[in-house]
Amino acid sequence: MTAAVRRRPVAGADRRRVARLGAAAGLLVTLVALLLAPATPASAHAVLVSSSPAASAVVPSAPAEVVITFSEGVRKVPDKVRVIAPDGSRADRGEPTFKGAVVTIPVDPSGARGTYLVSYRVISADSHPVSGAFTYSVGAPSTPPTDTGTDTRANPVVGNAVKVAKYLGYAGLLLLVGPALVLAALWPRRLSRRGPARLAWSGLGLLAVATLAEMWLQVPYTNGGGLFDVSGSGFGDVLNSTYGTAHLVRLGLLAAAAFLLRPLFAGPVGRTDGLILAILGGAALFTWPLAGHPAASPAPAVSVVVDAVHLGSMAVWLGGLVMLAVFLLRRADERELDAILPIWSRWAALAVAALLLAGTVQGLIEVATPKALVDTTYGRLLLAKIVLFALVVVVAAYSRSLVRRRTAAGRPGLMRRAVLAELAITAVVLGLSATLVQTTPARTASADVAGAPAGYFSTTLSSPIYSLQVELDPAETGSNSLHLYAYTKDNRPQPVQEWKATAALPSAGIEPITIPLLPLTDNHAFGEISLPAAGQWQLRFTVRTSDIDQATVTATVPVK
Structure with missing residues (x-):
């Protein structure tokens, strides 16, 4: 009997040693992925x-x-x-x-x-x-050709699959963090850990599968192919990118954490193992922002940290709610709930406060202007998320009031219904979050993507004897450059003997202003004009192609 008592600590020490060696192996994989990471500068969603x-x-x-x-x-x-x-x-x-x-x-x-x-x-x-x-x-415009050899549009099936994979990744994260946190700090000793352990392992597996799915889908997502249009070279390009490195690091950290989670699910663990788990979890949180918009924001260091805090707070809050709804409010007795719920209430309040602060900073960076909040898809999705989050906060405040009044422990069914309401609303919030990370940030979606300067005006005017290509840049109040190109009816350069041009704004009482023109080639003239007011300017052009042939054309140009 004495020998058996002595062998138990040794066995426990061996298990801890194996767990730490496994964690070290996972960290080694992570370190290798980091060393192989490409050195690329931070940048915004390009337009x-x-x-x-x-x-x-x-x-x-x-x-x-x-x-x-x-x-x-x-x-x-x-x-x-x-x-x-x-x-x-x-x-x-x-x-x-x-x-x-x-x-x-x-x-x-x-x-x-x-x-x-x-x-x-x-x-x-x-x-x-x-x-x-x-x-x-x-020379002259013609019917635009079509590119039949390639399609630059995204495959909608792949785009939706990416959103589903990200949603499952978020769900796996909270199902892993919630049980691990509650088992480490709040779980009553008399209750079996089997149920929460199974939930946590499911969360870990779901998170790993979602991470692998995101890496696979990134190939057709970037190349524009279907779900199975994945080649070795395409997958290699993903692995050699910052996106691929972040996901490999996440997998390495999950592998390392798995070895330390097993003893936690069997019983209480020491402070050292708990600290290592917390460090691994915190490091894993950074792989999400490093593979998305935050790393490419105007302030990448701030955005990455804020997004990691936002994600971690979400995992703690929602993961804890799942543990309350599924296990604690069903199995714990009133005395245990009296001890657990006040602590959890404080944790939830801190998590919600962190979510609000991080979300505010994140929104200011990604949206940039109030106009972009309502004029872009990203801004409107963010507004919907804010409204739903406010509703969740109201329900959470009700739950907290039950705890303060000492009602929750005596009436766990009432508390459980409130928790389930929180989870139902936040499930929709997670869906919006999965869509947001795939949506162009408002700060760049509101930018001009036409491939020409903002306000640039170009048109082709036709007359019986020539066609005239007109370009006005930037078509705004103040100084503007005017380029005129004359062509024959069969789209050949048309030699011009004399150019004349005027600009008028009848709505503001501005009479025609003569635009001085300088011929640059036989069929190309250039001029400069200062437009003093915004409005629908009337531009009038008279082009003489011979001693007796001339024609006049007009264009209406919106000037901002």
């Missing part, structure tokens, strides 16, 4: 801000390259940056060059006259694909 040639511009001769510039640095998606000639063939020659925010596409300088299509799909620093297209014309 196209300019191009050369400009969108809708008409240039006299074919360029040797097309340059597109984004708001921040971007990465390549293989064969998704293309230039299509007027006849539908590929006009780009060789691979595009990526240098930070600038993408240079070599094109055939002897290309035919007409309209060219530039289509692109690139990956911004927050792991989201950015796609779009614009046209420019050589």
Whole structure:
């Protein structure tokens, strides 16, 4: 009997030693993933801000390259940056060059006259694909071609699958954190730990599966393919990205934590193991913001920390509510609930306060302006989340009042219904959160993505003897540049003998103002004009092509 008593501590020590060795192995995997991580600068969700040639511009001769510039640095998606000639063939020659925010596409300088299509799909620093297209014309506009060889649009099935995977990841996180926290600090010794342990293992497995699913789905999500359009090279690109590294680190930390969770689920653990678990959990929380919008915000250090606090507070609060609803309010007696509920109430209040503070800071960074809050999808989703969260806080305040009045322990059914109401509403909040992390932040969604300067005006005017391409930049009050290009009816450069142009704003009583024009080539003229007021300006152009042939065309230009 004495020998048996002596063997137990040894066995317990052996189990702790094995658990710590397993945790060390998981941390080693994490360290390797960090060492192999690519060194990339933080950047915002990229948007196209300019191009050369400009969108809708008409240039006299074919360029040797097309340059597109984004708001921040971007990465390549293989064969998704293309230039299509007027006849539908590929006009780009060789691979595009990526240098930070600038993408240079070599094109055939002897290309035919007409309209060219530039289509692109690139990956911004927050792991989201950015796609779009614009046209420019050589000599004169023609019917725009279509790109039949590739599709820059996202596959809707993949997009929805990514949201589901992220939702399951959030659910797995709270199902893991809640049982681990309650078993470590609040669980009555007389109650079996089997049920909470099973719930926690389910949460751990769900979180691991969701993490692997997110890595798999990132390949077709960025490339624009279907669910199973995953190649070895595509998966390798994901693993070599910051997004892939963050997910590998998360898996390593989960593996390390798994070895220490087993003794916790069997019985109380020492302070050292509890501290190591807390460190592993805190480190894992940072893998979410490092793989999403926060790492690419204007203040990445602040955004990453705030998002990790937001996520951790959510896991503590909702995970604890699940433990209350499923186990404690059913199994604990009144004396135990009298001891547990006041402590939990304080924890919940702190978690909610952290959620409110972190959410406010996060919202200010990601939304940036009050206008973006109502004018963008991200802003409207955030407003819906705020309304639902306010409703949850009201229910939580009711639960807290039950605890303060000492009603909850004596009437656990009443408390349980309030907790279930909180969980039902927050399930919807989690769904909104999973959608938000896949939505372009309001700070960039409100930016101009047309590939031309804000307010840039371009149109083609027709007369019986010529067509006139008109470009006004920036079409705002103050100084503006005017470019005019004349073409024959069969889209060839039309030599011009005399140019005349005026601008008037009848609604403000401004009579026609003569615009001085400087001929740059036979068919191209340039002028500068200062527009003193906003409104619908009437531009009038008279072009004389011979001693006797001339025609006048007009355009209405909205000026801001």
